[in-house]
Amino acid sequence: MRYMGSETEYGISTPSAPLLSPIITSTHTVVAYSVARGFGDHRVRWDYQDETPLRDTRGFDLRRYHQAPVVDPHSIGVANVFIPNGARFYVDHAHPEYSSPEVWTARDAALYDAAGDHILLQAVADVAGFSSQDRSVLDGHDPCPPLKIYKNNVDGKGASYGSHENYLYSRETPFDDIAQGLIPFFVARQVIIGAGRVGLGPQGDKPGFQISQRADYIEQEISLETTLNRGIINTRDEPHTGDNDGRLHVIIGDANMSHTSNFLKFGMTEMVLNAIERHVDFSDLKLANPVKEVKAVSRDLTLTHKLTLANGSELTAIEILREYLQRSQDSDGDDGNTLGEVAQKWAEILTLLESDPMSTRHLLDWTAKLALIRSYEARGVAINDPKMSLIDLQYSDIDPQKSLYHALVKKGRMEIMFSAEDIAHAAAEPPNTSRAYFRGRLMEKFGDHVLAANWESLLVRSSTGEKYRMYTTDLGAFVDWTPTGVDMSHVLIDEVSTIDQLIERLERLNGNATYITAVKSD
Structure with missing residues (x-):
């Protein structure tokens, strides 16, 4: 049993008012949702007394304050609410963020992550409802223009925002063992969980397509930071539970629309963590230059790139993931949850990727998006044409009437694990x-x-x-x-x-x- 969950910072825009501050529009989004659900003016103040965002697992604390601050919950950019499904919905910097409730299976983690899309859609409708009455939910501000919400990780202007995962782990296992065991896995798993991205480089100004939206923003192996100098392993020591357990805060992952990608993101990582805690040795898979390999894997659409290991040998990302699957599966049976299903799907995806990456376009985000891109290339549209960036963006639109991802689902070209009814139920009811x-x-x-x-x-x-x-x-x-x-x-x-x-x-x-x-x- 391993508790886990996600944190998704959604992209937000107002096409009719492109210069409007996303801090204001994000506040509109959370407050409108809160008011429409009957919370009215009463918005729960976030209690910072247990927050330690600058405490590092490696043993130091860059303490930001000595006394927990009390922040006015009605200030712009501070909107916060716990909602009936147990999740937190709030403004984080310039984004509406959904932090899912704690669950203990990969299937539930993927389901409650998808529930965030449903909640954001409700919030967009709530904002429109207030605006149609020519009134604002924010004192001193005009009604909010129509909103667009995207489940992606880049704004096309050089900024990246996160889709983070969280996993409970035992402090009995040295954190260095966890970090070193996970680094090659995190570098390789892009080929399954990547969301796909038009553009290369942090600015996205170089023509091309790559597997991961986050790859160009990873700069170190290990780091405490989440908004700059990002590491493959994040060392924030903020467990939100007792001192016997830690919370692994994973920032090297894309925001997924695909249920399969999301399910495997949580499930594969859970299996590998189980294996590490059972002292399975992955040291022979250590990479010579993991930061460099993050970008190399992301830009290799054939999946034939050989990653150089510290011992001088070379393996593809698929071969590395096969090693992780084999060793994790050998060390860990299906202990009453969904790990058997995870292992089966993991093996299936690797076989498909090895035969032809595009044979997974009905399952994975990056290949589904790449198939759309190639269909336009076949019509003569260049990869650096603005239309291609628009396709990239429209894929991640959470509006079922506008989203290219949802269009694929409707046409039967993308498999789903959860019905709309399943997701709506998870958006309303907490896990038990x-x-x-x-x-x-x-x-x-x-x-x-x-x-x-x-x-x-x-x-x-x-x-x-x-x-x-x-x-x-x-x-x-x-x-x-x-x-x-x-x-x-x-x-x-x-x-x-x-x-x-x-x-x-x-x-x-x-x-x-x-x-x-x-x-x-x-």
């Missing part, structure tokens, strides 16, 4: 295997009583005004099942009708573990 269930149901039933929140706790106010902090540090806290058969979350939150009853039940649970404490008024 993590603390996200308690968080989501709390926001749905008693959101007006929640004053501030983060992944590890929620600050609430009782009906008589007293403040309490509810702790969800344990990722498995209050889940919708327990080994003893007691349905803790149901007893705690589904059976109560007031916030006071919930507070009372949590206080009775306090003992060996602390679930709630009273907070002195300021």
Whole structure:
């Protein structure tokens, strides 16, 4: 069992007002969604007390502040809300960001990631609803023009934004073992999870097509940074849980529309992490120059490029991934979740890629996009024609009526794993295997009583005004099942009708573990 989840920064634009600040439009997006869902003016303040974004797994902390800041939740660019499916929806820099709820299978991780697209589509409709009434959800600002949202990683002007993955790992395994075991895998897995990109180089100004949108922005093997000097391995030590576990924050991945690519992104990485924690040795796969190879793999559409290993031997990305599959599969059976399905699909994709990369265009993003590009090239359109960049962008449009990805799905040319109904359900209901269930149901039933929140706790106010902090540090806290058969979350939150009853039940649970404490008024 390994908890995991995703964080997606969506591209946002206003075609009718191209100079409008994306910070303002992103704030419109989150606030309109919040107001339309009945949260009204009450938007939960993000609680920074457990945040340590500059603490490094290697043992140092570039502490940004000595006291947790209190930020006005109504400020432009600060909009934040936990939503009933247990996810966080907020503004991050100049993007609306969706952080999925914690789950423990690759299938659920891919499903709840796709739910983010559904939520963003709802938010776009909510913004349009307010604007059509010639009013704004932001005081002092005009109504927001029509929005376009893209699930991609580049803006075409030199900037890249993230689609990050998060995996729980045991601190009993030295982080250096995890990092060194993962580097060759992360370099090679592009050939399965790449989203495809028109343009080469950070600015995208050199003509060509490459497999990954993120490859040109990776500059180091290991780094704490996420917006510059990005590393293949990110060392942020911010577990959002107890001290016995760490959270592997993965920034070397593309935002995927393909369900298969996303499913394998999570599933393959889970299998490799399982193998590393079981002391499977991958040291013979160490690369001589991994940063250089990230770009080389991304630009090799034939998948025949030989990566040079530290021992002097050479392997293709497919051959490296076969080694990882074999060793991970040998060390790890299907322990009750979806790993058997992952291994089968992983092997299938490698066989297809080896015979002909384009034979995966019904499964993978980069080959599906490349097939579209080549169809236009066959009509005489050059790769550096602006039309090609538009195809790239339209593929990642989340609007089913405009998206080239969704057009392929409708025509039966792209396989899906989840129906529209599955995704809509995940956008509305929390998973029942993590603390996200308690968080989501709390926001749905008693959101007006929640004053501030983060992944590890929620600050609430009782009906008589007293403040309490509810702790969800344990990722498995209050889940919708327990080994003893007691349905803790149901007893705690589904059976109560007031916030006071919930507070009372949590206080009775306090003992060996602390679930709630009273907070002195300021």
